[in-house]
Amino acid sequence: MPALRWIRRNLVVIAGLLTLAYMILPNIVVMVFSFNKPNGRFNYSWQRFSLDAWKDPCGVADLCGSLSLSLQIAFWATLGATALGTMVAFALVRYRFRARGAISSLIFLPMAMPEVVMAASLLTLFLNMGAQLGFWTVLIAHIMFCLSFVVTAVKARVMSMDPRLEEAARDLYAGPVQTFVRVTLPIAAPGIAAGALLAFALSFDDFIITNFNAGSSVTFPMFVWGSAQRGTPVQINVIGTAMFIIAVLMVLVGQLIANRRKSNARS
Amino acid sequence: MSVTEAPPAPPSHPEEPKLRKPSTRKRLIPYWLLLPGILWLVVFFALPLVYQASTSVQTGSLEEGFEVTWHFQTYVDALRDYYPQFIRSLLYAGTATILCLLLGYPLAYLIAFKAGRWRNLVLVLVIAPFFTSFLIRTLAWKTILADGGAVVDVLNTLHVLDVTSWLGWTESNRVLATPMAVVCGLTYNFLPFMILPLYTSLERIDGRLHEAAGDLYATPATTFRKVTFPLSMPGVVAGTLLTFIPASGDYVNAELLGSTDTKMVGSVIQSQFLRVLDYPTAAALSFILMAVVLLMVTFYIRRSGTEDLV
Numbered sequence: 001m002p003a004l005r006w007i008r009r010n011l012v013v014i015a016g017l018l019t020l021a022y023m024i025l026p027n028i029v030v031m032v033f034s035f036n037k038p039n040g041r042f043n044y045s046w047q048r049f050s051l052d053a054w055k056d057p058c059g060v061a062d063l064c065g066s067l068s069l070s071l072q073i074a075f076w077a078t079l080g081a082t083a084l085g086t087m088v089a090f091a092l093v094r095y096r097f098r099a100r101g102a103i104s105s106l107i108f109l110p111m112a113m114p115e116v117v118m119a120a121s122l123l124t125l126f127l128n129m130g131a132q133l134g135f136w137t138v139l140i141a142h143i144m145f146c147l148s149f150v151v152t153a154v155k156a157r158v159m160s161m162d163p164r165l166e167e168a169a170r171d172l173y174a175g176p177v178q179t180f181v182r183v184t185l186p187i188a189a190p191g192i193a194a195g196a197l198l199a200f201a202l203s204f205d206d207f208i209i210t211n212f213n214a215g216s217s218v219t220f221p222m223f224v225w226g227s228a229q230r231g232t233p234v235q236i237n238v239i240g241t242a243m244f245i246i247a248v249l250m251v252l253v254g255q256l257i258a259n260r261r262k263s264n265a266r267s
Numbered sequence: 268m269s270v271t272e273a274p275p276a277p278p279s280h281p282e283e284p285k286l287r288k289p290s291t292r293k294r295l296i297p298y299w300l301l302l303p304g305i306l307w308l309v310v311f312f313a314l315p316l317v318y319q320a321s322t323s324v325q326t327g328s329l330e331e332g333f334e335v336t337w338h339f340q341t342y343v344d345a346l347r348d349y350y351p352q353f354i355r356s357l358l359y360a361g362t363a364t365i366l367c368l369l370l371g372y373p374l375a376y377l378i379a380f381k382a383g384r385w386r387n388l389v390l391v392l393v394i395a396p397f398f399t400s401f402l403i404r405t406l407a408w409k410t411i412l413a414d415g416g417a418v419v420d421v422l423n424t425l426h427v428l429d430v431t432s433w434l435g436w437t438e439s440n441r442v443l444a445t446p447m448a449v450v451c452g453l454t455y456n457f458l459p460f461m462i463l464p465l466y467t468s469l470e471r472i473d474g475r476l477h478e479a480a481g482d483l484y485a486t487p488a489t490t491f492r493k494v495t496f497p498l499s500m501p502g503v504v505a506g507t508l509l510t511f512i513p514a515s516g517d518y519v520n521a522e523l524l525g526s527t528d529t530k531m532v533g534s535v536i537q538s539q540f541l542r543v544l545d546y547p548t549a550a551a552l553s554f555i556l557m558a559v560v561l562l563m564v565t566f567y568i569r570r571s572g573t574e575d576l577v
Contacts, residue, residue, distance in 0.1 A: 016377030019370045020392060023458055026407035027396045033410065044410050084304035095297035103301060106308055112508070114516020114560055116533040120540055120553040121315035124322045127546075144311040147304055205400055207519060208533070212540065224402040228523055232406060240403040247398030251391045 027244055034237035041231025053234035057242075060233040063223060067239065070220035073135070074204040077142035081203075082196040084143070085150025086188075092151070093158040110148045118145060119212035126213060133215025141213050142203040149202060150195035157191020316557075323550035333546060345551045349535050353555070356531040359446065359521075360514035363453035367461040367510045368503065370454065375465035375502070376495075379472075393462055401456055405523050408452050412442045412524070444526040452520035457513060461506040468502025469495070504571045508564060515560055532556055 007014065033043055037050035058064035091097075092104065110118065122144070126137050165187065169179040207221040214222060224236055323341060327333035346353070374393070382389050396404065411418055419442055422428045431437040436447040472495065480490040496503075518533030532552060539549035 012373050012376055013381055015370075015373035016381075017374075019374040019458070019462075020389065022370065022455065023396055024392060025411065026404040026455070027399055029407040029410050030399055030403055033407070044406075044413060084307060087300040088304035091297040091300035095300075097294075097297045103305060106305065106313070110308070110312055112512055112561070112564060114512055114533070114556055116516040116518065116536050117553045117557045118312065118315070120536055120549060121319035122311065123540060124318045124546065124550060125311070125315040128318055140311055144307060147308060151304070201397060205397075207402060208516075211537070221400055221402050224400060224406070225519075228402075228406060236403055236406075240399040244395060244399045248391065248395050251395065255387060 027240075030237050030240045031244070034234060034241045036234055036237075038234060043232045043234050043237065050234075053238045057235050057238050060235050062218060063233065063235055063239075066218045066220045066223035069135070069217060070204055073138055073142060073219065074200050076139055077146055077203040078196050078200040080139070080143040081146035081150050081199045082192060085147050085195055085199075086154050086192055088147075089151045089154035089158055089191075090188075093155055107148050107151050110145055111152075115145075115206075115208040116212075119209040122209070123212045133213055134217045137213045137215070138210055138217065138219070141209050142206065145206070145209060146199035146202050149198050153195035153198055154188065154191045157188055157194070161187050319550045319553060322546050323554050325547050327547075329544050329546075338547070341547045341551045342555065345548050346555065349532065349552060352530055352532045352535050353559070355529070356515050356533070356556075357559070359450055359453060359529075359531060360511050360517075362450050363457060363514050364461075364507050364511040366450070366454040367458050368507060371458055371461035371465055371506065375462050375469055378462075378466050379469035380474075390466075393459060397459060402519065402523075405452055405456065405520060408448070408455065408524055409443065412448050412451070414441055414443060418442065443524065444529075446525070446529050448524040449521050449529045449531075452524045453514050453517060456517075456520060457510040460509040460513070464505035464509060465499065465502040468499045468505075472498050500571065504568065508567070512560055512564065516556060 033046070034053060035049050035051065036043055036046055037048050037052060038045075039047045053059070088103075088107065092100065092107075119141075122137075122141055126133060131137055161184075166179055166183055169183045174182065205221060207225060210219050211222060211225070218226070220239075224232075227233065227236060321335055322333070324335055324337050324339060325333040326336045326338045326341075374389075378386055378389050378393070410416070413419070419428070419440065422431075422442070423440060428437055428440060428442070431447060432439050436450075437445040442448050442451075476494055476498070477490055480494050485493065516533050518531050518537055521529050521531040521534055533556075536549050536552050536556070539545050539552065543549075
């Protein structure tokens with residue numbers, strides 16, 4: 001049977017594409033259901049087509065407030081974690097010093113711990129200190145768990161950097177600051193950008209740690225969580241779809257810039 | 268955290284007037300770079316664990332206040348009351364990890380070796396779903412697995428649900444609110460954490476090794492078994508850890524897609540902490556979970572022989 005033989009030969013490709021379909025299916029459902037006009041409080045079954053939610057994405061109480069809170073936290077958390085993480089990554093790759101092993105483990109541990117454990121322990125700290133739960137406690141928590149991921153991303157890039165480029169800069173009488181700004185930073189930039197993007201995505205999407213430490217503040221994931229109990233407005237799907245489209249566009253634009261740079265470098 | 272605090276003791280004697288000398292100053296650079304980040308992790312990651320340890324051996328109530336009484340009985344009671352949730356968490360997380368590996372490997376392989384000029388597109392398609400909040404996507408599974416929906420109908424027609432119900436994974440004609448729905452959600456949510464490390468380690472494999480295996484008359488299956496898979500082990504280990512650890516503590520999938528019979532230990536910790544306000548029990552549970560996961564991870568890393576991963 002030629003058909004069977006074809007399937008056997010392309011088994012990996014078929015299996016891979018099926019996995020890809022499994023991964024994208026919920027996004028398609030989210031997109032389709034953003035055009036639904038639900039009957040009742042929950043948007044789980046298809047009723048009829050409507051553009052209402054797209055016309056009025058902020059039409060649900062507290063939704064856009066939670067969105068803006070999440071964006072603010074993600075912005076500051078990204079800034080904090082990227083700054084601190086980049087410094088740590090450079091120290092770990094470029095210098096030999098005592099306690100290097102211990103520090104590497106300290107960086108690794110937050111990634112090797114179930115989120116709920118970190119969330120709960122951080123809450124005991126804040127309760128013991130009598131801290132007011134809200135924006136600041138969430139920001140502190142987000143910088144904490146994003147830090148390790150930034151370090152890992154930047155470290156990978158810095159490790160693959162050729163130290164001879166910096167030596168060459170020094171040989172050409174560039175000062176340490178000049179070498180860093182003109183040579184080191186541009187080469188490390190993709191790693192730092194990857195770390196920052198990861199931090200932003202992790203912070204924006206985090207639910208478990210935020211849920212423990214937010215007090216009465218409501219971030220976007222917490223709003224969605226609450227809506228699963230109270231009723232899910234279609235606007236949630238609109239925002240989910242918009243996020244997906246913006247992300248894809250950003251990646252495409254990035255790719256375009258990278259391609260253009262490559263062809264410029266070649267010519 | 269302020270950056271102005273003293274750095275950890277430098278290798279030389281700080282009181283020496285030589286501090287201005289470039290060599291000493293240079294030796295201090297790594298400590299200054301590390302200071303803010305490490306301080307942050309010590310204060311907001313390590314110190315909280317100490318606080319939690321102390322909370323777990325306290326007794327008292329919210330009204331009268333808690334006191335450290337070295338009451339280790341809390342651990343025994345917590346285990347006795349909640350061992351089903353513990354076992355369930357490890358079971359669900361383990362199943363989801365194995366499913367992630369089985370589903371993720373072909374896709375990672377496809378991206379690394381077969382995608383050609385489509386590689387970047389497929390990579391984008393793997394990462395892009397991430398940007399829709401995972402809670403929204405998990406809620407979408409409610410629609411997909413809904414009673415009387417297309418998926419349930421197909422599984423019913425194929426008599427798959429008869430088998431899974433017999434195994435206790437589903438209830439007659441239902442997928443939603445059963446263990447299968449929870450495992451499906453867990454697998455879905457943590458798949459990218461499996462695929463990306465797998466892809467990175469597969470991509471590093473020299474294509475000439477495949478040619479060499481072919482030249483030595485190895486069939487594709489043998490090449491995979493003897494060359495590709497062993498070389499991808501670092502990715503397999505990293506991927507399984509990145510899937511299993513967060514999955515074992517997750518309670519979102521169990522709460523949104525499951526029922527009271529599928530509660531995982533994360534749910535218990537959450538409700539003890541935020542609703543029942545029984546902090547000692549919650550802290551003890553969270554400590555047991557951490558210990559179990561760390562022990563399993565250490566053992567697994569030792570066994571798989573990729574200690575350089577950490």
